[in-house]
Every structure is written in C-alpha cells, then in structure tokens.
Amino acid sequence: MPPRGDTTAPLARRLQSAAAAPAVLFFRLLEAPFQLIQRVGGLRPMPYLFLAPNLAFFGLFVVVPLFVNFAFSLTGGTNLYLSDRVWTGTEQYEFLLDCTNFTDPLTCREDRFWKGIFNTAVFIVFQVSFLVLFSLITALILNRKIRARGFFRAVFFFPVLLSPVVVALIWKWILLRDGILNAFLVSLGLPKILFFVSPEWAMFWAIFVSIWAHMGFYTLILLAGLQAIPPDLYEAAEMDGTSRERVFRRITLPLLWPNLLVVIVLALIKGVQIFDEVYVLTGGGPGTATQFIVQYIYTTGFSSQVQNFGLASAASVVLGVVLFGLTMAQLAATRRKDDV
Amino acid sequence: MSDAISPRPSLGELLSARRGRGRRRGRLHWTDVFTWVYLALGIFLMFGPVVWLVLSSFKTPAGLVEFPPTFLPLGQISVEVAGHEEPLPLFRATLEDGSVRELAQVRRIGIVSQMVDPADPERTFRVPIDRRAPVREFRMAFENYVDPLKRFDFTRYLWNSVAVTVAATLVTLLINSMAAYGLAIYEFRGRRAIMLFVIGTLMIPITVILVPVYLVVTSMGMVNSLWAVILPGAATPTGVFLLRQYMLTIPTDLIEAARMDKASEWRIYWRVVMPLSLPAIAVLAIFSIMWRWNEFLWPLIVLSRSEVYTLQVGLNAFQGELDVQWHYILAMTVVTLLPVVLVFAFLQRFIATGIASTGMK
The missing domain is CATH 1.10.3720.10 (MetI-like)
Known part of the structure; x- marks a missing residue:
C-alpha cells in the first residue's frame, strides 16, 4: 500500500490505491472492535475470534444440515419445517430399499431410485475408466518434449472452466436431429441418428460429454505427478537402451501409481454426483435412461408437484454413505502417496 | 518418453548412431506418430465444438434450421431495385431456356416466384420456387x-x-x-x-x-x-x-x-x-x-x-x-x-x- 498523500506516486499506483480504498475503509472500521477485545482479553480469544465467522458458516450450512438431513429422512409429509412433520421412523428407507429382486430396478417399489442407482453405476464404470485412460494418455503426451506445449496444455484444459450448462448446450447443438454431426453422417451416406431418443446413445453422450468437460483437470494432476518423477531414472534407462514400452511399464507406471489412485478415487467421487451437464443435455431422458441419483433427489425433493423432502433426504443419506466410503478410500490413497 | 530428457546428441553419437545398440535416432518411434495424431485430433475435438458454437451464434434463425448446415454464417443479399421501396432479396434463378441469371424476387405466389432483373427493372420473370436459390454472402447476425x-x-x-x-x-x-x-x-x-x-x-x-x-x-x-x-x-x-x-x-x-x-x-x-x-x-x-x-x-x-x-x-x-x-x-x-x-x-x-x-x- 503506497503511503497516503504521496502526490509523486505514479498514476497507476494512485488508481490502485483508489480501488483499494473501500477495502481499506472496511478493514479500518473493524479495527476498533477487535482492538477492544484484545485489550480486554489479551491474545487468548483472538484465534477464536478470527475463526468465528467461517466456523459459523460451516455450522449453519454444513454441520446443522447434516444432522437435520438425517432427521428429515425419518419423517414424512410435505411440510418443510421439522416441527410440522410426521415421525415415520425408518419408513422412508424401507420404501427406498423395498425390492423383490435387487438386480432388476423394475421390481422395486421406488423403481426411479433404483433406476437412478443402476444408471449411476453404469455411468461411473464407463466414465471413470475412460476418463482416467484418456487423462493418462494426454498427460503422457503433454509431458513429452513437444512444440507449443503450453498451447496444447490449454487446449485440453479449458473445458474444465466452462460451466456445465454451457458444455451441455454446446454439445446439444451439435447432436440435434439437424445438427452438424447428423449432417456429417448424412454426407457419408448414413441415416440420421436421433441421439436423444435412443437410451444407449443418450447414455453414450452423457459419458462422452462429461469426459470432454473434466478430462483436463485429471490430466493436470497426472502431469504434475509425471514431472515429479526424477529424470535420472529415464537417463539410466536410456543408457541401458531400454525400450520405451519397458520404460513406461517399469518406471513411469509404478511411480505414477499413487497419483493415478488419487485420480481414480476423485473421479469416482465426482462421478457419483453427476447431475448438471447431463440434466441440461438430456433432461434425464429418454424416459429415465440417463437419470442419476442426484437428479432423483432433486426431482423428488424440489421439482415435482409434491415435494417429498423425507424421501429426498433418505436418498441423500444413502448417497452420503457411498461418498463417505469413497472419501475414506481417497484418504487411504493419499496417505500411501505420502509414504512413497 | 526418453526424448523429453536426453540432451542433444553429440557428434560422436550422431556418427555412431546408425550402428549403435538400442533405438536409432532419427527413426520415428510409433509413439511419435501417435503423439501428433492425438494432438491433432485433440485440437479438433476440444476446440471444434466451441468454434462451431461461436460460428452458429452469428447465424440467422433461417440459417440455423438449414440442413445440411453451412459452415459460416451467411445472409441473403438484398438489392435496391428502382420502383420498389424495400430492398428485394436476390436469387440465382434457372430460367426455362436453361440460362442462369441473378434476379430479385418481388413477391411469391404459391409455388411461383415473381422476379425482376435488378439491372433492367422493366423485365419481369416467373420462376418456380424450386428453380431458384438465394444468393448469399458472409454476414454475422449481431441481432442475436x-x-x-x-x-x-x-x-x-x-x-x-x-x-x-x-x-x-x-x-x-x-x-x-x-x-x-x-x-x-x-x-x-x-x-x-x-x-x-x-x-x-x-x-x-x-x-x-x-x-x-x-x-x-x-x-x-x-x-x-x-x-x-x-x-x-x-x-x-x-x-x-x-x-x-x-x-x-x-x-x-x-x-x-x-x-x-x-x-x-x-x-x-x-x-x-x-x-x-x-x-x-x-x-x-x-x-x-x-x-x-x-x-x-x-x-x-x-x-x-x-x-x-x-x-x-x-x-x-x-x-x-x-x-x-x-x-x-x-x-x-x-x-x-x-x-x-x-x-x-x-x-x-x-x-x-x-x-x-x-x-x-
């Protein structure tokens, strides 16, 4: 911060300090109460004071909701306020988990929920494996000594920053009945494909688009891992005339494994929560072919005629348990990485 | 992989490279080819959709429903014709004798279009609408x-x-x-x-x-x-x-x-x-x-x-x-x-x- 009243300061700096003036004023105003507390209580209350606002937010919007969520899942009715709700015990869970045959969603009482779980399972199996595969290939290629490396890194990374709505609309425009992809198919003499009418195609594009949008993020993590591998290992291998395939199998892959594990678990955690881009792209359709767990929670709790908060909460508790397991796996994976 | 870290070859290495053990320098490894194919495909697949979005966003509603779509946003050219207040849309029409002329459309009656030669406003033509195609130029629809x-x-x-x-x-x-x-x-x-x-x-x-x-x-x-x-x-x-x-x-x-x-x-x-x-x-x-x-x-x-x-x-x-x-x-x-x-x-x-x-x- 330049000293005040310094008229010889260059214009840019004076503009900067003018822009910072509201911030400075804000911090100055808060100085008095903080000083008062420090004068009375000394240093002891200060850390708690600094932590208070953030912790209050966490409490109000994370911790309290976590418990309330559980309470919600044990009640029924359509009222939002807990005091007006009917205690139902584990009824919501029983309703959700009532299936005569767990391998077939249609035999479940709440078949939409199970369809959502099945869809999510199919989705993450394909999405995570191809996402990790392509991120790995991209990271390996970007780690080579290629021309314009920074440019290519940006090429693969920029979709990460696009909003899911934008990503979905970009692809929807390409995949429409009269879109450019169908024009390409027609020019090859093939028939048009109605991508959003066929369940298989809709699922394919849901997986494809989410890989397109998120690959750059995982590539970046793997790239950082690749660059941390000591170069002397490669030099030694080069001296021995080791083939590239062997170098990859014996040096790159084992040393990258901890990062790869982290990437797999992170991709699983994100994959289980898939909603945004697929919801805009397919709306969960055709029918329920691309409806996932989060969309089930959203529709049940918020967008249907009858807002069934209890059922939505029970479903999110189930989702929470799955995510908790995955996060534990992630922590285990990260710990392994620190040991290596 | 190894290219990334090995220093430039010395003269001796260059001379002995042909007979040396291991991989020979200068020969393309399959990973080199793969790299460039992958990167080229990558540019196309990552940038392509965004480029297509931006190009399409400048097209008129009529241009958007066209199939197959045109690559660039196009707009139909309009010409001022003496005797008409509004500018008239320009078409390339195939006449009955097989000749092709650029004509402006005055009005359309059913499947027949009434057209006029912009250079010679006195001459009018009647052309079936399937025998004319709009004349277009690159134009961005900023109104979007x-x-x-x-x-x-x-x-x-x-x-x-x-x-x-x-x-x-x-x-x-x-x-x-x-x-x-x-x-x-x-x-x-x-x-x-x-x-x-x-x-x-x-x-x-x-x-x-x-x-x-x-x-x-x-x-x-x-x-x-x-x-x-x-x-x-x-x-x-x-x-x-x-x-x-x-x-x-x-x-x-x-x-x-x-x-x-x-x-x-x-x-x-x-x-x-x-x-x-x-x-x-x-x-x-x-x-x-x-x-x-x-x-x-x-x-x-x-x-x-x-x-x-x-x-x-x-x-x-x-x-x-x-x-x-x-x-x-x-x-x-x-x-x-x-x-x-x-x-x-x-x-x-x-x-x-x-x-x-x-x-x-």
Whole structure:
C-alpha cells in the first residue's frame, strides 16, 4: 500500500490505491472492535475470534444440515419445517430399499431410485475408466518434449472452466436431429441418428460429454505427478537402451501409481454426483435412461408437484454413505502417496 | 518418453548412431506418430465444438434450421431495385431456356416466384420456387446478441450472476482468510480439532444436504433472493486450507516484530499477513469466481422466480422451453462463456498451479 498523500506516486499506483480504498475503509472500521477485545482479553480469544465467522458458516450450512438431513429422512409429509412433520421412523428407507429382486430396478417399489442407482453405476464404470485412460494418455503426451506445449496444455484444459450448462448446450447443438454431426453422417451416406431418443446413445453422450468437460483437470494432476518423477531414472534407462514400452511399464507406471489412485478415487467421487451437464443435455431422458441419483433427489425433493423432502433426504443419506466410503478410500490413497 | 530428457546428441553419437545398440535416432518411434495424431485430433475435438458454437451464434434463425448446415454464417443479399421501396432479396434463378441469371424476387405466389432483373427493372420473370436459390454472402447476425439484451431478462440474469459472483467472492475471501490467519498464526487449544473439522467438511458436498440447507435458507427468509446463493457456499474448506498453507510460510519473526511495534492483531492480519499472502488470495479469488459463475444445481433449487435467475439457470430455462430459440440461446451461451475464457487467457498460470497444489477445482 503506497503511503497516503504521496502526490509523486505514479498514476497507476494512485488508481490502485483508489480501488483499494473501500477495502481499506472496511478493514479500518473493524479495527476498533477487535482492538477492544484484545485489550480486554489479551491474545487468548483472538484465534477464536478470527475463526468465528467461517466456523459459523460451516455450522449453519454444513454441520446443522447434516444432522437435520438425517432427521428429515425419518419423517414424512410435505411440510418443510421439522416441527410440522410426521415421525415415520425408518419408513422412508424401507420404501427406498423395498425390492423383490435387487438386480432388476423394475421390481422395486421406488423403481426411479433404483433406476437412478443402476444408471449411476453404469455411468461411473464407463466414465471413470475412460476418463482416467484418456487423462493418462494426454498427460503422457503433454509431458513429452513437444512444440507449443503450453498451447496444447490449454487446449485440453479449458473445458474444465466452462460451466456445465454451457458444455451441455454446446454439445446439444451439435447432436440435434439437424445438427452438424447428423449432417456429417448424412454426407457419408448414413441415416440420421436421433441421439436423444435412443437410451444407449443418450447414455453414450452423457459419458462422452462429461469426459470432454473434466478430462483436463485429471490430466493436470497426472502431469504434475509425471514431472515429479526424477529424470535420472529415464537417463539410466536410456543408457541401458531400454525400450520405451519397458520404460513406461517399469518406471513411469509404478511411480505414477499413487497419483493415478488419487485420480481414480476423485473421479469416482465426482462421478457419483453427476447431475448438471447431463440434466441440461438430456433432461434425464429418454424416459429415465440417463437419470442419476442426484437428479432423483432433486426431482423428488424440489421439482415435482409434491415435494417429498423425507424421501429426498433418505436418498441423500444413502448417497452420503457411498461418498463417505469413497472419501475414506481417497484418504487411504493419499496417505500411501505420502509414504512413497 | 526418453526424448523429453536426453540432451542433444553429440557428434560422436550422431556418427555412431546408425550402428549403435538400442533405438536409432532419427527413426520415428510409433509413439511419435501417435503423439501428433492425438494432438491433432485433440485440437479438433476440444476446440471444434466451441468454434462451431461461436460460428452458429452469428447465424440467422433461417440459417440455423438449414440442413445440411453451412459452415459460416451467411445472409441473403438484398438489392435496391428502382420502383420498389424495400430492398428485394436476390436469387440465382434457372430460367426455362436453361440460362442462369441473378434476379430479385418481388413477391411469391404459391409455388411461383415473381422476379425482376435488378439491372433492367422493366423485365419481369416467373420462376418456380424450386428453380431458384438465394444468393448469399458472409454476414454475422449481431441481432442475436443485441435482441436478448433488450427484449428478454438477459441483462437481469447477467447482472444477477455478476452480483452473486462478486459478493460471494468478497465474503469468501474475507472469512476464509480470517480463519486461515487464526489457524496459521496462533497456537491454541483445539487448533488440530478445528483443522480436522475444516478438512472434514470437504467430505460433505452440497448434493448430500440439499434438503436441510434449503430448510436453513428458507427459515432465514432468503428463498428467491440472491443471498440464498451467495451465503451457503461462502465458507470453503479449500480456501481455508490453501490460504493457511501459504500463511504458514510467513516467518514468525515478522509477526513478532509487528507485535513489538504495538500493532494490534487485527492490524497484523490486514496490514502484514494479507498483503504477503496476495498470491494465494489471487488463486482463491479466481477459483471462487469460477465456482460461482458456473454454479448450477443450488441456484436451480433455490431460485424459482425468473427475476432472480442467474445466467446458468436462465439459460437452462430458455433451452427447456417448448419453442427453443436457438439463435438467442447460442448467442447467450457465448456471452456466458466469455468471462471464463478471458479469466483463463490471462490467469492460466495461477489456475494451473492452484489446481496442482490443492488437487481441487
């Protein structure tokens, strides 16, 4: 911060300090109460004071909701306020988990929920494996000594920053009945494909688009891992005339494994929560072919005629348990990485 | 792989390369070919869709429904013809004798089009409509961008998005940096527990607690106000963690010296530690801007009146309408994407290091 009243300061700096003036004023105003507390209580209350606002937010919007969520899942009715709700015990869970045959969603009482779980399972199996595969290939290629490396890194990374709505609309425009992809198919003499009418195609594009949008993020993590591998290992291998395939199998892959594990678990955690881009792209359709767990929670709790908060909460508790397991796996994976 | 690290070959290596053991230099390994094919495909697949979006966003509604689509946005040429007040659309017509002429259309009656020669307005022709094709030139339909800003609520959505992004980022920076300061500078009872708690909240994404957060927001009377979007996500574990790690690198001597000079704790926070943490704060600011600008699920739940829609929710509402107006949607998608691209172009380095160092986005 330049000293005040310094008229010889260059214009840019004076503009900067003018822009910072509201911030400075804000911090100055808060100085008095903080000083008062420090004068009375000394240093002891200060850390708690600094932590208070953030912790209050966490409490109000994370911790309290976590418990309330559980309470919600044990009640029924359509009222939002807990005091007006009917205690139902584990009824919501029983309703959700009532299936005569767990391998077939249609035999479940709440078949939409199970369809959502099945869809999510199919989705993450394909999405995570191809996402990790392509991120790995991209990271390996970007780690080579290629021309314009920074440019290519940006090429693969920029979709990460696009909003899911934008990503979905970009692809929807390409995949429409009269879109450019169908024009390409027609020019090859093939028939048009109605991508959003066929369940298989809709699922394919849901997986494809989410890989397109998120690959750059995982590539970046793997790239950082690749660059941390000591170069002397490669030099030694080069001296021995080791083939590239062997170098990859014996040096790159084992040393990258901890990062790869982290990437797999992170991709699983994100994959289980898939909603945004697929919801805009397919709306969960055709029918329920691309409806996932989060969309089930959203529709049940918020967008249907009858807002069934209890059922939505029970479903999110189930989702929470799955995510908790995955996060534990992630922590285990990260710990392994620190040991290596 | 090995190309990446081996130094340039010496003269001796070059001379003996042909007979040397192992791989010969200069010969293409399959991975070299693969690399270039992959990169070329990558550019096409990653950039292509965005280029197509931008090109399409400048097409007229008529140009958008055309199949097969044209690559560039085109508009039909109109010509002034003596004796007609309005400019007339120009066509290339095939006449009965097989000759092709450029004619302007006066009016269309059923399947026959009444046309006139622009060079010679006295001569009129009657041409079946399937024997004429419009004459077009490269033209960008800027009205796709201008109209929504005037006619729809798009300016409002834009403003809402800007307000949410700016306010939420300021709140996040303030409370996260205060918490990080508390955790980095002081030794106190419960520090470890609080640190674990902060990291623990990472495990609870909003998707798991949608209903109860909605309850909290409702009981605070914030539903359908922008505060409902701004506040719940303001305290981010990522931000606290990132800033704390950075503040730990600030030498304690500096803070001790400030205390000797009778600076209050609050003063040390905002005049010593904050300025020194600017790089980390910049990273968090960029992250927060991206999070907030792109946020979708939570605003979708909590904003149900169109006056408070953010851009993302507004765009989704438009694309879900029965009669989808793609020419406006595409243009507004470009507007929504623009700030992010600008941020990326200028601050790519920050973003990359931020993600690589926190493992989060």
